Amino acid sequence: MKVIPPKAKHFFRPPPRRFVDAGPVDLDPAVSWIGGDRLFSSKFNACYIDREKSVFIEQTSFLKACFLRRNWMETNYFAIGEIGFGTGLNFSIISNLWKRMAPAHVRLHYVAVERYPLNVDLISKFLRKFSNLETEFQELVNVYPPIHVGFNRVWLHSGKIVLTLIFGPIVEGLSEVEGQMDAWIMNDFSREKSPDMWSSEVFTLIGRLSKLGSRLKSVHSDSYILSELNRVGFEIAELNSNGSNRKILIGDLRKTVVEKQIPPWFRPPVVIGEKGTTGIIGAGIAGCAIARALISRGRNVILIDQRDKVAQEASGIPGALISPSIGSQANELSNFYDRAYRMVLASMNELGNNWRSRGVFKVLENHTVDRRIYSLSQRMNLWAGAALGLTRKEASDLIGIEISSSGIWFGDAGVVEPADYIAKKIDGVEFLANKMVGEILIDGDGWSINDISGNQILWVDNVVVAASQNSICFGVTKHLPLTGVMGQLSILPETPSSSRLSAAVLGGSYLIPASSGTHIIGSTHIRGSFDNSIWPLPVTSEDHAKNFKGLVPEIQCLFSDADKSGWSGYAGVRATTSDRLPIVGPVAEPESFRTDFSRLRHGPKGQFPKLPVYQPGLYIIAGLGSRGFLTADVSAEILACQMLGEPWPVERNIALSLSPSRFLFRQLRADK
Numbered sequence: 001m002k003v004i005p006p007k008a009k010h011f012f013r014p015p016p017r018r019f020v021d022a023g024p025v026d027l028d029p030a031v032s033w034i035g036g037d038r039l040f041s042s043k044f045n046a047c048y049i050d051r052e053k054s055v056f057i058e059q060t061s062f063l064k065a066c067f068l069r070r071n072w073m074e075t076n077y078f079a080i081g082e083i084g085f086g087t088g089l090n091f092s093i094i095s096n097l098w099k100r101m102a103p104a105h106v107r108l109h110y111v112a113v114e115r116y117p118l119n120v121d122l123i124s125k126f127l128r129k130f131s132n133l134e135t136e137f138q139e140l141v142n143v144y145p146p147i148h149v150g151f152n153r154v155w156l157h158s159g160k161i162v163l164t165l166i167f168g169p170i171v172e173g174l175s176e177v178e179g180q181m182d183a184w185i186m187n188d189f190s191r192e193k194s195p196d197m198w199s200s201e202v203f204t205l206i207g208r209l210s211k212l213g214s215r216l217k218s219v220h221s222d223s224y225i226l227s228e229l230n231r232v233g234f235e236i237a238e239l240n241s242n243g244s245n246r247k248i249l250i251g252d253l254r255k256t257v258v259e260k261q262i263p264p265w266f267r268p269p270v271v272i273g274e275k276g277t278t279g280i281i282g283a284g285i286a287g288c289a290i291a292r293a294l295i296s297r298g299r300n301v302i303l304i305d306q307r308d309k310v311a312q313e314a315s316g317i318p319g320a321l322i323s324p325s326i327g328s329q330a331n332e333l334s335n336f337y338d339r340a341y342r343m344v345l346a347s348m349n350e351l352g353n354n355w356r357s358r359g360v361f362k363v364l365e366n367h368t369v370d371r372r373i374y375s376l377s378q379r380m381n382l383w384a385g386a387a388l389g390l391t392r393k394e395a396s397d398l399i400g401i402e403i404s405s406s407g408i409w410f411g412d413a414g415v416v417e418p419a420d421y422i423a424k425k426i427d428g429v430e431f432l433a434n435k436m437v438g439e440i441l442i443d444g445d446g447w448s449i450n451d452i453s454g455n456q457i458l459w460v461d462n463v464v465v466a467a468s469q470n471s472i473c474f475g476v477t478k479h480l481p482l483t484g485v486m487g488q489l490s491i492l493p494e495t496p497s498s499s500r501l502s503a504a505v506l507g508g509s510y511l512i513p514a515s516s517g518t519h520i521i522g523s524t525h526i527r528g529s530f531d532n533s534i535w536p537l538p539v540t541s542e543d544h545a546k547n548f549k550g551l552v553p554e555i556q557c558l559f560s561d562a563d564k565s566g567w568s569g570y571a572g573v574r575a576t577t578s579d580r581l582p583i584v585g586p587v588a589e590p591e592s593f594r595t596d597f598s599r600l601r602h603g604p605k606g607q608f609p610k611l612p613v614y615q616p617g618l619y620i621i622a623g624l625g626s627r628g629f630l631t632a633d634v635s636a637e638i639l640a641c642q643m644l645g646e647p648w649p650v651e652r653n654i655a656l657s658l659s660p661s662r663f664l665f666r667q668l669r670a671d672k
């Protein structure tokens with residue numbers, strides 16, 4: 001039988017919230033080259049370590065010792081935390097060793113926090129001189145993210161090495177990590193040079209983020225460091241030179257003395273078993289993204305859909321715009337969109353770029369452009385250069401047609417071809433077509449997925465519901481608040497003038513550049529009730545007219561308004577939530593939640609059960625709204641990490657803002 005968590009009560013005190021992106025953060029490492037190849041930082045008043053040989057020796061003996069203690073049959077990943085990523089030398093050496101020493105089925109999670117990140121050009125110039133690390137240096141440089149506060153996740157070595165780079169203040173960054181490290185590499189700069197990286201709070205956070213038995217390595221050791229390590233549960237195992245010429249401190253976490261920080265009402269359940277099959281209901285972008293996230297981690301998945309092929313409903317649109325949010329506030333939604341944007345770009349890169357067109361121009365008044373660009377830089381919602389203010393002349397030159405408005409240019413954004421993109425995602429995934437799921441019922445240690453007549457389609461160990469608006473048609477998920485919003489795209493033939501358009505232009509509606517002789521205009525939003533048994537949804541001339549009307553006047557002039565005879569379209573339903581964030585995570589039992597956490601009416605502090613009672617092995621990824629192609633990858637990565645207990649790809653608070661339990665939590669808080 002699945003384990004139901006005990007109801008013992010624990011005292012919970014909310015940790016102070018820290019907003020890394022609440023204002024501009026100085027990330028400049030202030031570096032210069034000395035003697036051509038030594039990199040000096042005036043922030044630390046020191047050169048970055050470049051003694052590759054001695055670092056290699058140290059890391060080899062450290063990793064060997066860590067590996068000796070591992071039972072590789074019990075785990076699919078190994079997590080290393082690093083305080084101070086610096087030049088990436090430690091990471092490149094560890095990657096090199098990992099490929100040679102680790103079992104093939106185990107992934108390396110490398111989570112590094114860096115206060116003053118170096119940009120890709122500096123990293124590239126620095127690492128190029130180490131000929132032994134050429135492959136690792138190339139892999140790192142290919143995926144290294146632009147400098148921007150917060151979490152960035154990228155994949156190397158065919159996804160076997162997962163690098164989570166956190167840029168910004170050390171304590172703020174580490175406070176937002178959710179995951180348990182097997183090993184730690186401490187900063188090369190001494191306590192005098194970089195006091196932030198050795199603060200008492202940093203040690204507390206290391207204690208919180210370590211597995212029992214976790215091993216830590218430091219090239220610095222003094223009485224303060226020894227006593228801090230001791231305070232958070234580490235015992236000093238060795239203090240020797242390990243064959244290199246530096247004195248190395250090795251510590252092992254012997255006891256857990258630092259409390260974990262997830263509030264009990266959002267704490268995820270025990271992770272799913274190594275073996276067993278996960279059934280995913282719904283083969284749109286959400287279902288396909290989680291299928292890929294799980295299968296790339298060696299898990300068995302079966303994708304089930306009522307249609308004969310994948311991506312036949314909302315995800316079947318002929319072109320999807322992927323562009324960032326330019327909200328002027330740093331809030332949960334804009335932070336989530338920002339992390340989603342970073343991840344979808346990394347994921348597109350990994351899958352070999354399925355862009356239909358690149359670059360998106362958002363038309364705005366001159367004074368609004370300046371204000372938006374200013375607030376983006378103040379709030380750090382996007383990295384430098386991701387959003388550029390353009391005059392009408394610059395805009396006209398970039399997009400290929402004359403336009404009389406200024407605006408913002410998103411050079412990394414673009415339009416994706418959903419069919420190709422999704423097909424690549426599910427390469428190798430088992431797909432059960434033409435199966436309409438009527439109910440999902442707990443059955444022994446797993447779930448029975450039944451059709452509408454009650455006959456079993458499949459028995460699985462775990463279920464992920466990814467059926468968009470229909471996700472709430474099942475008894476176990478019906479309490480979740482999803483609302484359907486219908487919408488239509490218009491597809492129209494290109495004209496000699498419109499064929500010059502080279503990037504998407506966004507006004508009230510948007511126009512996508514022509515491909516195979518047709519453009520796309522999108523899209524309408526119609527709230528209200530609709531009959532979800534009708535498929536395909538009708539395409540109407542009223543919605544064509546609305547789409548056309550929303551285009552900026554110069555764009556309208558590229559076509560003849562009167563003639564819509566050659567137009568076709570695509571209509572679908574988006575599933576949305578009241579806070580516009582998707583619903584991603586494990587599904588709790590609503591009645592138990594209301595009873596167990598009723599005390600929340602008096603405030604989020606006090607005695608609570610350790611975690612909610614969950615519907616064992618039941619997860620959801622739905623409510624992707626109007627931006628599913630932007631948000632599916634990050635949502636799926638968050639969900640996969642929660643299911644398997646791997647380090648989360650984004651800040652804890654961002655991941656928890658998607659929790660299915662947030663609606664139950666808010667109801668209780670509102671019932672004061």
Ligand SMILES: Cc1cc2nc3c(=O)[nH]c(=O)nc-3n(C[C@H](O)[C@H](O)[C@H](O)COP(=O)(O)OP(=O)(O)OC[C@H]3O[C@@H](n4cnc5c(N)ncnc54)[C@H](O)[C@@H]3O)c2cc1C
Pocket residue numbers: 281282283284285286287304305306307310311312313314315316317319320321322435436437438466467468470471486487488489522523524570571572573574621622623624625626627628629630631
């Ligand atoms: C007109 C329009 C334009 C859009 N433009 C953009 C855009 O430019 N950029 C962007 O990012 N997003 C856009 N979106 C939003 C985007 O399409 C959605 O966010 C995304 O497709 C949602 O993916 P999904 O997998 O959650 O849902 P879906 O793609 O709808 O997939 C759900 C799947 O579940 C299956 N299913 C449902 N019930 C059952 C059942 N009982 N049994 C078995 N299978 C079931 C369905 O057949 C379907 O395949 C647009 C949406 C519309 C409608």
